[in-house]
Amino acid sequence: MSGHYPYGGGPADVPPPQDKGSTALRAALILAAVAGVVTVVAGLLIVFRSPDEYGLENKRDALELSSQQKPGQPEQAMFQAAPDVPPPLPEITAAPAMLPSTPKRIVIKKLGINAPISQVGLARDGTIQVPPSENPNLVGWYRSMSAPGQAGPAVLLGHKDTRTRPAVFNRLPEIRNGDTIEVKRQDGTTAVFTVGGVEQASKKTFPTERVYGPQDNAQLHLITCGGTYDRRTGHYTDNVIVYATMTSSYRS
Known part of the structure; x- marks a missing residue:
């Protein structure tokens, strides 16, 4: 019999005669x-x-x-505002800013986080680099912004998860207003920040001014992924952003 049968879809698919024996x-x-x-x-x-x-x-x-x-514990509502609204501040007096110093570790005791910090810059597409996924416990500090403890916003980024396990900022949405974050610096000081708000924002409407805009006090902004994982693009739909203000410091 002539003809073309792709993927074996030809006469060979016809079952053979049954063996009565x-x-x-x-x-x-x-x-x-x-x-x-x-x-x-x-x-x-x-x-x-x-x-x-x-x-x-x-x-x-x-x-x-x-x-x-x-x-009986109500869930904290996420901060919501227009992208040009200033970041939320904790109900506590901000501490005086310190001189710049490279951040070395971040500690969030409530979430069980004690992680090293490395410096990151810009990727080729103009976005901020993220720490390598093969080191899921590493946090990246965007070195073109303020250092934690210095006046202005300091931006730290961390992965939510990898293909095989949770990553350093997996539990970040659990943080609450009034919780504290410590950043240990190269000069031997530790900057203590108090959370003033947590936001989940679509990556399509990222609050650029609120995250990167100038601030008089020492601010700390933590960023990770959130929302729904889009298997088509390989990315999450949202970002979770924590806004915190430095309220004290001490020498380690």
Whole structure:
């Protein structure tokens, strides 16, 4: 027979004539398989009726407290404002700004974060570089802005997750107004920042002025991904941004 059959879609797909001599054997095998399935199902019913005896007790209560919603604790509303509105400030007096010094580590005790900081600049497409994904615990400091503790906004970026595991800023949306963030600096001082607001903003309407605009006090802005993961583009739809103001400092 002539003709073209792509992907094997030709005469070879027609099943061969049935071998009558093997009919009895095939029937016996089918009956044996059915009997095996019945036995397995019966065994599973016995196990599920007495899960404690077989190590299958409900494990949902074993989740860490951080994974559970605490009863009676209302969820904090995200900060929302037009892109040109100034960043939210905590209800506490800002501390005097310090001289610039390179940041070395960031510590957020509430979230279990104690991570090194490296310097990042601009990528070829004009966006800020992010730390390499193979080092998910690394935070990037945008060196073209203020250093943490210096007057103006200091911008730190970190990954939410990688293809295989959570990353350094995975729990960033859990931070609340009034929580503190510490940044350890090269000069031996630690700048302490108090959170004034948390925002989730679409990447299409990123609040550029609020994040990068000039400020009189020492500000700290943390940025990570948020929203929905778009498998088509390979990116999240939003950014989570934490706004904090330096309220104290001490020598390490």
